[in-house]
Amino acid sequence: MNSIRKAGIITLLLLTFSLSGCLTDEVIEAIESDDPCMAGVQVRESDGTLKILTYDIAGFSDELIAQFVNQTGTEVEFIKTDDAGGILDQMMLTKAAPQADLMIGLDNTYLPTAIQNCLLMSHNVSDESFTQSSLEFYQGPLAVPFDEGDVCLNYDEDALAADNMSVPTSLWNLTEPEWNGKMTFPSPMTSSPGRAFLAATVDYFGHSPGNQSGDMASWWTAIVQNGAIFTSGWSESYVTYYTGGYGEYMEGHIGGAYLTVSYCHSPGVEAYYAENYTHSTSLVLPRASFHQVEYTGIINGAAEVDAANQFIEFITSMEVNVNMPDYNSMYSVLDGTDLPETNGYRYHADQAIVSNAITQEMIEQNMESWLTTWQNAVQMG
Amino acid sequence: MALAAIQPPNELFLRNSDTTVRVLAIALFTLGSTLPFVYALTRLEYVTSWTVWQAFTEFGNVYGGMDALRFTLLEAIASSILTIIIGLPVAWCLSRYQWKRIRMLRALIAVPFVTPSIVAAMGFLSLIRQDGILTKIGIDLRLETGIVGWFAEVSGWNHPGHFLALIIAHAWFNLSLMIRFVEPTLSSLDPAWEEQLSVLPQGQSRIARMKYLWIPVIGPAVLCAAALSFLFSFTSFALVKWLTPTSFTLESLMAESGSAAGIVGYRIDSSELIYSVALVQFFILLLTLWMTSVLQKRYSQRLSLLSEPGVRTHHGPPSITAKIIIMLGVAFTLLPFLSVVISSFQVRQITEGSVERNWTLDGWSNAWSGDMSTMAVGEAMSNSIIYAICTLLIALPLGWILASTIFKLEQTGWSKFSKILDLFCMLPLAVSALMVGLGVLLGGLRWYPEMFGWFLLPVYPHVLLTVPFVVRIMLPAYQSLDPAFSEQCRMLNLSSTRSWYHGTFMFLRGPAVVAGSLTLAFSLGEFGASWLLVRSGSWDTLSIVVDQLMSRPNFDPLIHTTAMAAATMLMLLTFTLFVLAERFRAHDDRSGF
Numbered sequence: 001m002n003s004i005r006k007a008g009i010i011t012l013l014l015l016t017f018s019l020s021g022c023l024t025d026e027v028i029e030a031i032e033s034d035d036p037c038m039a040g041v042q043v044r045e046s047d048g049t050l051k052i053l054t055y056d057i058a059g060f061s062d063e064l065i066a067q068f069v070n071q072t073g074t075e076v077e078f079i080k081t082d083d084a085g086g087i088l089d090q091m092m093l094t095k096a097a098p099q100a101d102l103m104i105g106l107d108n109t110y111l112p113t114a115i116q117n118c119l120l121m122s123h124n125v126s127d128e129s130f131t132q133s134s135l136e137f138y139q140g141p142l143a144v145p146f147d148e149g150d151v152c153l154n155y156d157e158d159a160l161a162a163d164n165m166s167v168p169t170s171l172w173n174l175t176e177p178e179w180n181g182k183m184t185f186p187s188p189m190t191s192s193p194g195r196a197f198l199a200a201t202v203d204y205f206g207h208s209p210g211n212q213s214g215d216m217a218s219w220w221t222a223i224v225q226n227g228a229i230f231t232s233g234w235s236e237s238y239v240t241y242y243t244g245g246y247g248e249y250m251e252g253h254i255g256g257a258y259l260t261v262s263y264c265h266s267p268g269v270e271a272y273y274a275e276n277y278t279h280s281t282s283l284v285l286p287r288a289s290f291h292q293v294e295y296t297g298i299i300n301g302a303a304e305v306d307a308a309n310q311f312i313e314f315i316t317s318m319e320v321n322v323n324m325p326d327y328n329s330m331y332s333v334l335d336g337t338d339l340p341e342t343n344g345y346r347y348h349a350d351q352a353i354v355s356n357a358i359t360q361e362m363i364e365q366n367m368e369s370w371l372t373t374w375q376n377a378v379q380m381g
Numbered sequence: 382m383a384l385a386a387i388q389p390p391n392e393l394f395l396r397n398s399d400t401t402v403r404v405l406a407i408a409l410f411t412l413g414s415t416l417p418f419v420y421a422l423t424r425l426e427y428v429t430s431w432t433v434w435q436a437f438t439e440f441g442n443v444y445g446g447m448d449a450l451r452f453t454l455l456e457a458i459a460s461s462i463l464t465i466i467i468g469l470p471v472a473w474c475l476s477r478y479q480w481k482r483i484r485m486l487r488a489l490i491a492v493p494f495v496t497p498s499i500v501a502a503m504g505f506l507s508l509i510r511q512d513g514i515l516t517k518i519g520i521d522l523r524l525e526t527g528i529v530g531w532f533a534e535v536s537g538w539n540h541p542g543h544f545l546a547l548i549i550a551h552a553w554f555n556l557s558l559m560i561r562f563v564e565p566t567l568s569s570l571d572p573a574w575e576e577q578l579s580v581l582p583q584g585q586s587r588i589a590r591m592k593y594l595w596i597p598v599i600g601p602a603v604l605c606a607a608a609l610s611f612l613f614s615f616t617s618f619a620l621v622k623w624l625t626p627t628s629f630t631l632e633s634l635m636a637e638s639g640s641a642a643g644i645v646g647y648r649i650d651s652s653e654l655i656y657s658v659a660l661v662q663f664f665i666l667l668l669t670l671w672m673t674s675v676l677q678k679r680y681s682q683r684l685s686l687l688s689e690p691g692v693r694t695h696h697g698p699p700s701i702t703a704k705i706i707i708m709l710g711v712a713f714t715l716l717p718f719l720s721v722v723i724s725s726f727q728v729r730q731i732t733e734g735s736v737e738r739n740w741t742l743d744g745w746s747n748a749w750s751g752d753m754s755t756m757a758v759g760e761a762m763s764n765s766i767i768y769a770i771c772t773l774l775i776a777l778p779l780g781w782i783l784a785s786t787i788f789k790l791e792q793t794g795w796s797k798f799s800k801i802l803d804l805f806c807m808l809p810l811a812v813s814a815l816m817v818g819l820g821v822l823l824g825g826l827r828w829y830p831e832m833f834g835w836f837l838l839p840v841y842p843h844v845l846l847t848v849p850f851v852v853r854i855m856l857p858a859y860q861s862l863d864p865a866f867s868e869q870c871r872m873l874n875l876s877s878t879r880s881w882y883h884g885t886f887m888f889l890r891g892p893a894v895v896a897g898s899l900t901l902a903f904s905l906g907e908f909g910a911s912w913l914l915v916r917s918g919s920w921d922t923l924s925i926v927v928d929q930l931m932s933r934p935n936f937d938p939l940i941h942t943t944a945m946a947a948a949t950m951l952m953l954l955t956f957t958l959f960v961l962a963e964r965f966r967a968h969d970d971r972s973g974f
Contacts, residue, residue, distance in 0.1 A: 045834075062750065080921070081640065082640075085641075089640035089644075089648075090640065092641070092644045093641075093643070093822075094826075094830065096826075097830030097833065099833050099834055117647070231626070231627055232637055234934075236626045239935070240626050240627060241627075246935060246938075249729050249731065249938075250935060250941070251507060251510040251513070252506055252624070252626060253511075253523060253524070254523070254525075254542070254543065255524060270936065272936070273936045273938060274731035275730075277731055277733060277734055329936060379444075
């Protein structure tokens with residue numbers, strides 16, 4: 001009897017303990033909907049380590065990080081997500097209890113949402129040496145560009161030649177029978193290049209000559225009807241289906257798609273790692289590309305603000321940022337830099353014809369409705 | 382009170398503390414396994430403004446939901462059928478003859494079940510590559526030429542290659558289930574039955590013998606293995622993610638949207654998807670578990686069984702056909718492992734558009750050194766080992782106490798309570814690894830957001846996922862305990878502790894080692910829950926490192942080699958533990974995998 005009572009008391013204590021920390025929905029909502037840009041923001045508890053939220057960026061070396069640690073005396077720890085979307089999700093999810101001080105990797109299709117939700121705080125890094133193109137989209141105190149590149153369509157030159165197909169001169173060409181089943185697109189719902197290309201199509205079909213045969217929604221519907229393959233991420237499109245990329249040497253490759261969404265300089269990256277060989281090239285059509293800028297910024301509620309500022313300065317320094325083509329297969333954002341010439345990296349990288357019609361405000365206000373339009377258009381197809 | 386009066390005080394204390402420990406264990410497991418889900422559901426209900434019923438009924442309208450359900454059912458059913466087709470002949474041959482190294486053969490065929498799913502995925506990816514072993518023997522599952530291309534053409538099935546690779550991988554994974562369920566019955570079945578039937582008119586033909594003997598005898602066991610195979614294929618994540626990257630199962634669909642779920646006013650479609658899909662998946666898995674338990678009851682009905690060595694002696698040494706079948710089975714088991722190891726030493730080199738594979742150690746040196754975006758293998762391995770040890774320290778005693786409590790309830794006439802507790806312990810299996818991770822993620826967020834900073838957070842889902850296996854291994858061991866030993870200990874007037882040690886513990890040591898090794902192996906290879914939770918921290922495990930490397934743009938050929946080296950490390954770590962556990966296993970013990 002005694003033991004049962006004792007056990008009962010312990011169970012009751014356990015239940016009370018587990019439920020006592022439970023926040024009511026109202027409290028959660030208050031935390032999440034109050035303006036955290038102002039005073040009420042939760043600050044992460046300082047532990048002397050700079051925590052960086054990022055995606056799987058292709059490799060700053062350990063030596064580089066050791067260099068920063070030696071210079072500043074601050075330890076660095078990385079928290080990794082899948083991609084830019086994952087970074088935003090993570091910041092939103094832990095808004096009430098931030099887990100990191102600095103984010104690296106939100107691009108200009110996600111940045112407006114982060115700013116709108118007050119997920120970032122001011123930095124004190126000067127942007128004097130940045131390229132004009134990297135500052136065009138956003139030049140404020142909440143985010144600093146660290147790399148850039150143009151998202152555009154890539155196609156397999158050899159496959160087109162073998163099948164006697166002509167290079168498209170308009171996005172509408174892709175709705176013609178000869179392209180049936182030969183295109184793959186990453187979904188804008190789950191992929192940042194996919195999102196960037198969606199923004200490009202908004203621009204393309206919002207202006208002539210793109211809009212002469214219909215709007216963005218009807219093009220996406222026609223693309224679905226023409227057998228386009230949609231995947232959740234860039235990798236699935238580029239590696240699994242695209243015949244022009246390195247995917248053809250990988251295990252999971254299926255092939256069949258002669259065209260996909262990637263970067264205008266992707267053929268250059270292909271050549272760089274394949275001894276100046278590639279049969280992939282970019283489709284450079286006016287307004288059919290999107291200039292993607294990737295940012296770093298201090299997370300609202302950061303504990304190590306000084307160290308975060310120092311790290312921003314570090315990765316935007318000439319010494320480090322000039323290596324972006326190598327580290328992250330993207331352009332440096334600093335004036336006077338370019339892609340390396342080794343193995344045809346620069347030679348095979350095409351220049352996009354971009355417009356600046358898609359602004360931060362447009363994305364902030366319209367991205368949700370563009371995604372809904374896209375989803376409906378694809379479902380109609 | 383009267384009992385207390387006649388018992389020595391320390392005995393009474395032990396009894397009381399024994400009950401306290403049991404109640405505490407039940408309370409801990411109950412709270413630990415239900416609260417995250419209750420919190421997560423409340424959270425999703427609040428964010429979506431849907432009731433549970435609405436979430437169910439809206440499933441058809443959730444983006445991608447119906448497609449994912451169709452694909453999940455298709456691949457899980459196909460995988461179960463293939464498991465029977467491949468596993469049954471192997472189990473048949475293994476159980477009917479006198480094999481020289483039967484324990485080694487069993488262990489080899491059991492290895493896939495404890496292999497981390499990400500390693501299996503890498504193994505099968507390597508097998509189906511352009512110059513992989515399967516392609517070389519004419520089975521081109523990648524570009525679908527040859528026989529696979531012919532099959533695609535005849536069936537009109539667009540790209541069946543990757544689907545076939547997935548179900549073969551699932552059959553490989555679940556092969557040991559078939560051995561585990563079928564072999565004990567067949568290897569101890571009285572041969573007189575077969576002989577008697579063959580002289581009766583109903584037993585003249587092979588089909589008749591099948592109908593009147595084999596199907597009734599091994600049918601329930603085969604169905605039981607198939608049901609579990611369905612369950613594991615239904616919730617498979619890493620294999621689906623890597624082998625059929627363009628098709629979604631319910632599990633991978635949830636994984637895709639998991640990171641954006643449960644946030645007020647943000648990507649509500651993700652919360653709706655998770656809410657709806659999780660409920661449908663839970664319902665289907667619960668149904669499967671119930672079916673498995675019904676089949677298991679039928680399976681456990683005892684037939685006329687003899688001692689295993691006697692039956693094997695009766696059947697004699699294996700025939701040539703049996704030898705070939707077992708050799709093929711073992712080769713099937715080992716091929717993906719060999720393929721991963723070989724790939725970890727090869728790097729692709731493109732020269733004028735043609736690909737060559739050069740031998741290199743760079744993948745290994747890269748894996749050990751790591752870089753900013755990928756943790757070094759050594760560090761990830763220490764994380765994996767810390768999580769596995771912590772999981773073992775909690776799950777083994779917890780599962781052990783729960784199993785002993787179920788047994789005690791059975792013995793003392795509380796059979797209803799014992800059944801309820803038994804079923805409850807299996808509940809985490811009805812929620813997949815990813816759902817457990819989501820529960821912890823969303824439930825934890827609501828309850829205590831600072832939890833995301835905890836280094837040991839992944840241990841929580843690992844414990845929930847491994848306790849059911851510990852219970853499943855320890856409970857039969859308890860049930861087969863001979864009470865005479867404990868009685869003899871008491872007659873010798875040994876203390877309670879010593880009685881327990883000599884009368885119980887000594888007989889449970891073997892199953893406990895098996896349960897422990899399985900716990901370690903499952904924790905080391907756990908992917909779904911960790912995949913979601915380590916994104917909140919920087920505590921990557923080896924499984925996650927492999928996935929991260931493979932997910933990166935692989936323009937640089939060395940990234941792929943590095944991923945294979947990390948997968949090989951994980952594989953070696955799991956095998957070492959498995960082999961160590963095998964050494965401790967009692968000679969006649971087949972209580973685990």
